[in-house]
Every structure is written in C-alpha cells, then in structure tokens.
Amino acid sequence: MAIPYRKPQTKPEDGCAAYLDVVAGQGGVWLGALLLLDRCGRPLEFVHNRTGPPGGWMWPDDLQTGACVAAIAHSLFDTCRRDPDLVVCQRTLGPRDYLRAEIAPSIPMLVVGPAADGRIQRDWVNDPPTQGMRAHALAPELEARGFLSEPFRRILRGLRELYPTDFTKDHTDDPVP
Numbered sequence: 001m002a003i004p005y006r007k008p009q010t011k012p013e014d015g016c017a018a019y020l021d022v023v024a025g026q027g028g029v030w031l032g033a034l035l036l037l038d039r040c041g042r043p044l045e046f047v048h049n050r051t052g053p054p055g056g057w058m059w060p061d062d063l064q065t066g067a068c069v070a071a072i073a074h075s076l077f078d079t080c081r082r083d084p085d086l087v088v089c090q091r092t093l094g095p096r097d098y099l100r101a102e103i104a105p106s107i108p109m110l111v112v113g114p115a116a117d118g119r120i121q122r123d124w125v126n127d128p129p130t131q132g133m134r135a136h137a138l139a140p141e142l143e144a145r146g147f148l149s150e151p152f153r154r155i156l157r158g159l160r161e162l163y164p165t166d167f168t169k170d171h172t173d174d175p176v177p
Helices: 061-080 097-101 135-142 152-164
Strands: 016-024 031-036 041-051 086-090 109-114 119-122
Touching: 016 061, 016 135, 016 152, 031 061, 041 061, 041 152, 061 097, 061 152, 086 135, 097 109
Parallel strands: 016 086, 086 109
Antiparallel strands: 016 031, 031 041, 109 119
C-alpha cells in the first residue's frame, strides 16, 4: 500500500544557480568546479577540471593566472549539461572587469565576498536580472536560505577529494563567512 505524502514542488521555472570556483593547486596546477544547485540548495550537477599553466618564458605570471582561470571556467561552462539562470563566484576569482571581459557570462553573474561588518557583500558583474528573469527571484531566495557562500565549501571539499595530491594546505573549508 502506498503512503500518501506531500511532494516537494520543484518546477523548471524555479531555475538553478551555478557556483564557480577556481583555485591554485600545487606545482602550478589549477583546479576548478561548477556546482549547480536548485533554489533549495539541492545539488543538481557537479562539473570539475584541472589544468596546468601555459608554459614558457613568454607568459608572465600575472597573465598565467588569468589565462588559467578563464580556461577552466570556459571548460566547465562547456561541459555543464544544464542551463543555469545565475552564476555565483567569489571575489577572489578576479576583478569585476576581468570577470566581465574574460569569463564573459551571458547570464547574470553575482560576485560574493566578506564585507567589513562580517556579512556577505554582493555585486553584479553584468546587469542584474530584470523582473521576469528566473534569476530575479532566485538570487534573493538563495541569499535568504544561506546559499550565497555555503556552496563554495562543498566545492572545496569535492576538489580536495577528487584531486588530493594537487590540493595545497592553505585552502580552508571556510572561504567565505
């Protein structure tokens, strides 16, 4: 006999957010992941990748970092099977102008980081979502549920488990308060 229960209401129009993180590993290796969550914080997809820096004397260190972050971000976007409505990244991924020009998402991108008062500071890389876009309702709901910074802890745990020899000791499980 089946037991009746209230089924959770998940609808495609609820949308999903993609959390992007790229970190430097040991020996010049870069590790990155894209974690897609629904509006309730439930995982939908996890895509990860790693790359080495472009080599040679023609690549100054400051250009290597930007090239690696962009290469991993684009490979994660290309590999992702779902179409998120919002990309969320940490301020440590790069300056707003770099994110807008080099990562260049065509959907709303939100940068989060710790504010001086201990709360989470939010900043839109490109235009904020307008009324009628799924991301317009999704971003405030994720913030209200505490899912602006917590997913980055999941990403770091996943990368640490997948790439234990590439992970450096200075990565913490608390990247954003």
